[in-house]
Amino acid sequence: MKRSLGTTFKKYFVETVCSLFILLFIYAAVSKAMDFENFRAQIGQSPLLSPFANFISVGVIMAEIIISVLLAVPKAKYLALWLAAALMAMFTAYIIIILNFSSFIPCSCGGILEKMGWGQHLVFNIAFLFMAMAAVKLSTKDNGVLLKLCGVAIASAGMVVILFVFSEDIMERENPFIRRFPKASAAKTNMLDLRNYSYYIAGAHGNKIYLGNWKAPLEILETDSNFKYTVKHTIILNRENYSYKAVEVRIHYPYFYVMDGTVPVIYRGLVSNWKASVLTEGKFHFSSIVFLDPNQFAFRTQKPPSGENIMGYGIGYPAPHIQYSDEVFQKQKDGIFDTDGTLQYSDKMQKIIFTYYYRNQYIIAENNLKVKARPRTIDTTVHAKLKVVKLEKSGDIKLSAPPYTVNRNTSVIGKLLFVNSMLRGRYEDEKVWKNATVIDVYDIAKQTYVLSFYVYDQTQNIKMGSFFAADSALYAISGHYLLKYEYGKRINSIIY
Missing domain, CATH: 1.20.1440 (de novo design (two linked rop proteins))
Structure with missing residues (x-):
């Protein structure tokens, strides 16, 4: 039984x-x-x-x-x-x-x-x-x-x-272009209506954010990190006898810089009073520049007569000693468009970071322009996809078709590089991409991809423009809004 x-x-x-x-x-x-x-x-x-x-x-x-x-x-x-x-x-x-x-x-x-x-x-x-x-x-x-x-x-x-x-x-x-979107990466915690589409982020320091204005080049809008107040400043220049074309303001506390690489001229003043004097003029042209310290800078310019991009390094004002390097950029097609990109500087790492627009690579260089590494971004575009033509009459080199942009804007804080990528990765929702912009984060020290997060559009059909990575949050311009995306523990644990 x-x-x-x-x-x-x-x-x-x-x-x-x-x-x-x-x-x-x-x-x-x-x-x-x-x-x-x-x-x-x-x-x-x-x-x-x-x-x-x-x-x-x-x-x-x-x-x-x-x-x-x-x-x-x-x-x-x-x-x-x-x-x-x-x-x-x-x-x-x-x-x-x-x-x-x-x-x-x-x-x-x-x-x-x-x-x-x-x-x-x-x-x-x-x-x-x-x-x-x-x-x-x-x-x-x-x-x-x-x-x-x-x-x-x-x-x-x-x-x-x-x-x-x-x-x-x-x-x-060997990343096969698969992004990772872990929780606790970054999240929107605040938003400020600027009521104007022409602002860009000039910089940040402590709990203060500074916005420049493309249509009013000498106007600075200051706000705190929680957007509780706003105050406008007007920059006063000691000389204004230049034919400006592309004036930009950059904050590198305690200084601010007013510059136009087409003139060329650079002003510098203190954020405490917003009065600037000519720092250097007529010495070198530049399309982008970063200030390494109060006495040194690195810049990108064009080499005559070819017009190909090269990197330069300068020390001292008002007549800086300039050195150029042909070894930073690697030409693929024309040496002009295929070496275009964004220039950043990591104060923490004391490294110059250049990220190509049209291929999956960024460059890590010393202050003296000696290249330390050429890591890849996570997409698979090794060679720039550009259609370049040379005009017979003028000899100018132009793009004959819209470029295939890989990496657009960048920002650096600590040992992290933030990249606004323009390409959708595998397994990513197309609907999300229509209403958001992706930020990829890279560890400069380890030369590895870390994670990604989305910055969602606040104005229909207008993607995120300027953005700036500060100590505790990423600030972005989306349409006529200033957004604050606070870092989560994943970014905070490795930022420095």
Whole structure:
């Protein structure tokens, strides 16, 4: 009688476990298949599985369906329980790695488990793993089956560990243009209506943000980091006898600079009184410039007669000693458009950072223009896609078609480079791209991609323009609004 009860219990337990797994896997597979694009995108954002998203998104669904079918076939039920145990061991190992070793914790996904937190996922998976192992044990007289099951579980978990190791290497060194959008990266915390579309961010210091105005070049709008007040300043120049074309104001506290590289002239004054005197004039033309300290600067200019871009370094005023370097930029087509980009400087790293507009590369150079590294950005555009023509009459070099822009604006703070990329990565929602601008963050010291976050449009059909990375937040101009995106713990933990 006892043997009969024991046999009946074993039978019903195994059948119950099989039924539970069938319900779980079928529901999960159908849920994923019905919203496959979203499921694949979630896999693509996983810190473990990003490079393998196409294969794994299909593979998981197929595995769940196949195991469910086998569980319903009496002769295949024993094998199916082994497979179910192996799959649950993989899922369990995945969560353990996510919680303990991953650079960030992504959004959860997976049908019936979607509403659970990661800790609940782990408990749920372990419970089903033990049920599968118990059902296998009760289905055989093999006394060594538990040891074999442990071996299968370890091997299955090991496969996930291998994926994790390879994924990290691929994402850091061979990135297949897959962005990561971890939580707690950056979030909008404030917004100021400027009621004007012509502002740009001239700089920031402490809790003060300074905005320049393209239409009123000598006007500065100052606000605090919480946008509680605004005050306008008017810059007073000691001389104004120049034919200006492109005046720009730059804050490098305690100084501000007023400059026009086409004249060329640079003024400098103190932020405390907004009065500026000519620092240097007529010594060198420049298309972009960064101030390394009060006595040194680096700039980009054009080399006559070809007009190709070169980097220059200067020291001393009002007649600086200038040195030029042909080694910073690497020509691909014309040496003009293909070496165009943005110039930044990291006070923390004491490095000059130049980011190309039309290819996936930025340059890290010393103050003396000696190149230290040429890291890649995460997209795959190695060669600039430009159509350049030379006009016969004038000899001018022009673009014959709109350029394929890769990286637009940039900003540097501490050891981090913030890049406004113009290209949509794999597994990213097209609808989001129509209403947001992406910022990619790179670690200059490690020369690696860190993460990305979106800055959402505030005015329809107008993308984010100027932006500036300050100590605790990123400030951006979107239409006629000034936005504040405070850094989360992921950025704050590595910024310096």
